[in-house]
Amino acid sequence: MLKFKIPTFFAFLIFFANLAHSAEVNIYSHRQPFLINPFLEAFSNKTGIKTNVVYSTKGLAQRLKAEGKNSPADLILTVDIGRLYIYQDMGLLASISSLKLDKNIPSHLKSIDNTWFGLSKRARIIVTSKERVPVGSIKNIEDLSDPRWKKKICSRPGSHVYNRALLASIIAEHGLDKAEIWAKGLVSNLARRPQGNDRAQVKAIYHGQCDIAIINNYYFGKLKYSEDPDQREWAKSLNLVFPNQAKSERGAHVNISGGGVAKYSKNKVEAILLLEFLTDPTAQKLYGDINFEYPVNPSINASEELKSWGSFKEDKLPIDKIAKLSGEAQKIIDRVGW
């Protein structure tokens, strides 16, 4: 009785899972659905191509690899260079040629072999308490290891991709030893054990637990326009510092959100269409409007809101260099206990 029903049921499950095969793009996303849905809806409305999403923060590269040629995935979307690089490193991405992508994305924001492409930029910035930190007292990311700020800094764990990438950029600039000294100094300035995400750091500044934090720039926008009145208050209590802006300095560290086409994609044409769509003016503007990110497409200006935070110089370090140094960065993080 039961014995016969269960296999039948599984047959159905498998059948339905593999049924749909019209024009569509299957996406493995490291980015939350509620953030990418507006883009995907706009794409579907324009082209009539359906999109399907699996979202997970971890493990999608392993899934793609294990599925091999049978994988249903067409497109990978991630929120940082580290993960994009892992896909490339594992040989999971197809090299694609697209004039449009070449034109829309500057060369330091995509891979040399055309496997992955930056779609938006986010700056890692310093925020300080309006009340307690004088304007101009912090100029560079290096300043955060100054003993003057003892017990004043809040941070999310160093092993988070955003901090790891930041440290990698510091290694690229100053070398391993100096980077480690900086990280050690930063850790000794922390007001509390590293914890929470960027949003939580701002909350801690507002409530006076610390005065300084490093966040991705879009968090400031999200808080400033939050539906929650408390979070809008948090944003009001902050000054923004784009670090390393002096003429002799390298500029603020930027990371990218990006994507690439899966090597064994069965809908490559549609997947490339979606990538191209994401670098087009409509979508590039959307990145700023919805998520307060900077466009990669040089022909598009940052949104008015972003402009009002001030213009800034970005670190032009080739983005894949950061990915390559991420292992070394993690080792430093382990050693200094960030």
Add this chain to the structure above:
Amino acid sequence: MFPVVNNTLLWKILVYFLSVALLSPLISLLLISFGNTHGLWTHLVETVLARYVMNTILLMLGVAALSSVFGIFTAWIIARYRFKFSKVIDLMMLLPAACPAYLVAYAYTDFFEYAGPIQVILRNLMSWSSPSEYFFPEIRSLGGAIFVLSSVLYPYIYLLARTAFRQIPESLLEITSLYNKSSFWKLGLPIARPAIVAGVALVCMEVVSDFGTVEYFSLETLTLGIFNVWIGMNSITAAAQLATFSFIFIIALLILEIKSRYGRRFNDTSRKQRRPEILNLKGTKAFFCCFICLLPVSFGFLIPISILLSNALGGLSWPSILESFVILKNTLLVSFVGSLTVMFIATLCVTVSKITDDKKLQVFSKLSATGYAFPGTILAIGVIITVGYFDKIFLLFDFTNSNSTFYISGSLFVLIFAYLIRFLAVGYGAILSGLEKTSPNLIWASRTLGISFSGTITKITLPLIRPSIIAGGVLVFVDIMKELPMTLLLRPFNFDTLATHTYQFAHDELMSEASLPALMIILAGLVPIIFLNKILRSNYK
């Protein structure tokens, strides 16, 4: 104790085959760990490994101690005394089992951290203005993690201890009172010890595999370390090595659990033993008992659910409610199919290995249930790799070359397979304890009367252990509903469960958006738990 039954070769082969299939994800992980890590292991030993191990051990010991305190005293009170509301409280004791630990961690952090309402009120009252002016325990800490995990995991100990306390024969209780000894310390605790140890072992396994809570609290345990190595250093090999290393803990706990089972093995063939009398309490004593029992319930259920409720009310909108209901349907479906599958396989493995008294098979099927103590995401990777192999094997048989249409990767089947590996231990334990209470005489009799092996199982064994099957099934159902990391990684396209839906918001610390689906997970878990309690209670009558 069970008779050796012949003509069971086919059954045994089937169970061997199943056990191997279930073990294969763990074997895949083991194989990965043989890879080269280019000196990463030295780096780990030199820097973080000691910290990871120390934190893991402290967390395990802390949770074992606190959840025992929560579970054992309350179980004694409920098993021995009757007072106003005692029946309701008995039921409430189990409610924290419906709360995923990571959600309770989210709720408590929001509430108790420096920026949370409690400390804000304190600061306003005392006109403090900075953290240096007063001391308040940090919720995101080892102590906080011990508190949160104990508050939701103690029901495992409570359930097993309560059952053991209820089975103490009246005659023994009379003797202790005759000698004027404490019936709890001198009789109850020693008799229930094996059951308690089994419960503690289960709790510890949950602790070892926990990722959500330790990640949120940034507590560097082995499980968190596995992720730092894997994602941060891009080395799945070193991550698999760490996972294999943490397997030592799991094996130790498993041995503990098996030993404790031997300690309480008995065949209760006589019904002559008098059940203990339940004592009536009134007045202050009754109030005191109520209070003691309500403490852990408040920590693991009432307080976190109130926090979530007040958060959810802040961000409530019709679209979000409707969306949650659609997702609820998905969740119930996979939980139902998953628990059905787990119980079917668990029943098969346990009955065959136990009744044929094949020791090797018992060890084998026990091993295949160790997935329970692996961190979900790591186990999920083992599952993916295994399923990838299955697909490649299927392709070999695909003579029509229509290979694009039939494969299991990315289907719901993968998810169900993963649940099977993860939660087999839960079903396994439930059925084993049921089977150990049935007398082998019945099986002897049935076989002597010429009934076949399969006939004996379906006619004698299954009806006898039916309550255990249902009880185990309910536990698995609730476990699947709460499961996050494997579902997140292995699900098909456009497929959300309440847990994954909650996660996308909670990951961004958007508490008001996360609270509604979080509440629904808990509420949907309450129904099966109440049902479970009914079954267990009717067993005593």
